[in-house]
Amino acid sequence: MHQFWLVRHALVHPDSLCYLYGTDDVPLCETTMQAQSGRYAALAARLPRPARLICTPLSRTRLTADALIRAGYPKSEPEIDPAFVEQNFGQLQGMPIARFDERGHTERHPFWPIHAAETPPGGESFAHLITRVGEGLEALLGSATGEHTIIVSHGGAIRAACAHALGLTPHQALCLQIDNISLTRLEFNDRGWRILSMNEHPAESISAEPK
Template sequence: MTTTVFDLIRHGEPAGGPMYRGHKDDPLSERGWQQMRAAIRDRDQWDAILTSPLLRCRQFAETLGERLQRPVTVAPAFKEISFGDWEGLTREQVSDRFGNHQARFWRDAENHPPPNAETVQAFHQRIGDAWQQWSLALQGQRVLLVCHGGVIRMVLAHVLGLTPGRAMAGFQVPYASRSRVRLDHSEYGLLSSLIHHGPLDHEP
C-alpha cells in the first residue's frame, strides 16, 4: 500500500479587507503574512508544495519553499471559484445591489450562481480533475497545497462524497486554517480519509 498525505492550507487575510474576491488578485496583508507564518510548525515536513497561481497563495508558498528548500509548483487549476459580478464587492454591497440573490446562493449554490460567475458544478469538476491529477503525480509523498476556502471545500466534497452545493455552505474555512487528507492506494483501490479540519492546535 502507498500512502499520500495532503495538507491543505487556506491563504491568510488579503489586502483590501473582506469581500467576494474570487479571481481578484490581491496580495496578503501584513496580518495575512503573520497568520501564514504562525500556521507553519517547525516539525512540518513536505516533499513538495503546490500553490494556486493567485498572489495571496503563491507569494507565501514560494517564500516557504525557499526556506524549506522544497520544490514549489504553481497549479492553475487550484485557483479560487470566480464570483462573476460579485467580485470585489462586500457582502453588504452584494445585498444592496442584488437583493436576496446572495442568500439564495448560500442556501442552494448549484441553482443560484452569481451573475457571470463560474458555476459551483464547474468549479467542483475543475477541482476534482486537478485533485486526481496531482494525487497521482505525487503519489507516496507528503504535499502542502496552499489554496483557497472554496478549493478546500471542493476537495472535501470529493473526499467525503458531498454535493458541491452542500460543501460550499457546509464548512467554515478560516484564514490560514489547515486540513489534512490521507490517500491510501492499495490493490483494492483508493481510500480517501479526512484526518483533520480545523484549528491547528488540535491537529495530530
C-alpha cells in the same frame, strides 16, 4: 497511500474584505502576518518533509508559502496549478459583500455570498469548482512520486476538495469552516478517500506527527 496537506492562504488586506474578490489578485495583510509569526512557525513544523509543494496562480498563495519557508519549512520551489484557484465569480467579483444580502435570502447560501448552485455571469458555480478541484487532486495522485503533497490554496477550493473526498453536495460543502492559515488533511489509500483533519490550527495541535 497519499496525503494532501491543504493550507488556506494568509488573511488578505482589510481593504479587500469588504467586497467579493474571488480570483482577483488581492494583497495580503502584512501587519497580521507579522503579528502571527508564531502561527506560521507552528504550521511549518507541522507540515511533512519531503513533500511536493503546490500553489495557485494568485500571489496570496505563493506569498503564504514564502512565509512558511521563512518560518522554518525547508526551501522549496512550488509548482503552480490553476486547478486549486478560488471560485471565479465572474461579473459579481468586486461587488460589496453587503449588497449580497439585498439580493434576497433565497438567492444566497447562509455561509457564502451566492447560492451553491448559482453560476454567476462569466463565472463558475460551486458545483463546477468541486469538479475542477477533484480533477486536480486526481491528476496530482497520478503524477505523485512521494507520499505527501502540500497545496496552499483558498477557502472555497479547500471546501471543494473535502466535497470531492466525501461526496458532499455543494450546499453541504459550503457549510464547512476553513480559516486562514488553517490545515486540512486528506488521504487517498486502497480503500478510497478520507479526511484526516479539517480546519486544524497547528499552534493548538503541534504534538501530532505526520504519518
